[in-house]
Amino acid sequence: MKVPMVDLKGQYQALKAEIDDALLGALAETRFILGPNVQEFEREAADYLGVAHAIGCANGTDALHLALLGAGIGPGDEVITSPFTFIATAEAIRYVGATPVFVDIRSDSFNLDPELIEAALSKRTRAILPVHLFGQPADMDEIMSLAAARDLLVIEDCAQSFGSRYRGRATGAIGAAGAFSFFPSKNLGCYGDGGMVTCNDDEIGARIRMLRNHGSSRQYYHDVIGYNSRLDELQAVILRIKLGHIDEYNRRRNAVARGYNERLASSGITTPSIPEDRDHVFHQYTLLLDERDAHREAILAHEVACAIYYPVPLHRQQAFADFDQPELPVAEACAERCLSLPIFPEMTEQQIDLVCEAVLGAA
């Protein structure tokens, strides 16, 4: 491929000396479980995001699971969420015994359409779980006021949105809890699996901290049945270094997105909107195309990567076939028309040109 979807090697090379040195230091220290780097990263991430608590855990799926458990969501509860997301969002709802209720999305943001939430509420609804998909914050004012009026909790899926802001506030700092993934290709990615839960409530924070470490807040004393879901010390070393660069990474992702939008402006292709009131961090740059599959083939033939996120919305997945699922026409149409282009902070102008030539050549 002349242009890959992401280039993790380029980013590592730029930080190699610092990362290698810090990893060797942590190896020499040998405090591998909930060691000093995990503790420092949790403090630094909480400061960066403006939250009281940031609790590292094993991955983003666990972060969602722990956030739901910490907020007290359980069997019999319904949780409103998006069908246009990675399956982990709704898997976590099932893990706690609750039922995901899928509500359709807006095609201009790929995020939950707040105007459709009301009609999906029932006596069992306990929470709304918006996903800040592709790095763009969901409509949080509308979601938060709807939740406040109905006494519902809001849990944010921030797996793709580290560093994004909605009207000045970081995603993950707005609802009752936020769940982050540090999967290697995420905006803030480590070199394996990693995740984190954020919240402001001390009680929820203490519960999550306990749950991620075998239900224990004092060694060998276990208040509840918990999990082994701790952020790895070596991953925390890498995350601390990369956290110092996250604003620059996100700024460069925005520059790539603007470069694409400019070059594709007169093509008639639907390009992502960049709203004024929120900071999109472009985890993905996603087009909507008629004849998407033909475009995809043609772009790949130019040796330019592209990918479909997501080909099947969750309400159409076999895993959720045991519930009656509604028709969600916007999510279904997006699944048929979406195509994501390469985007990563190290992209050059020449690579942006190559991608756009392939897209325009395919049109």
Ligand SMILES: Cc1ncc(COP(=O)(O)O)c(C=O)c1O
């Ligand atoms: C929207 C969304 N939620 C949750 C997750 C789960 O994160 P992880 O892969 O770290 O478990 C992902 C990551 O792939 C994601 O994209």
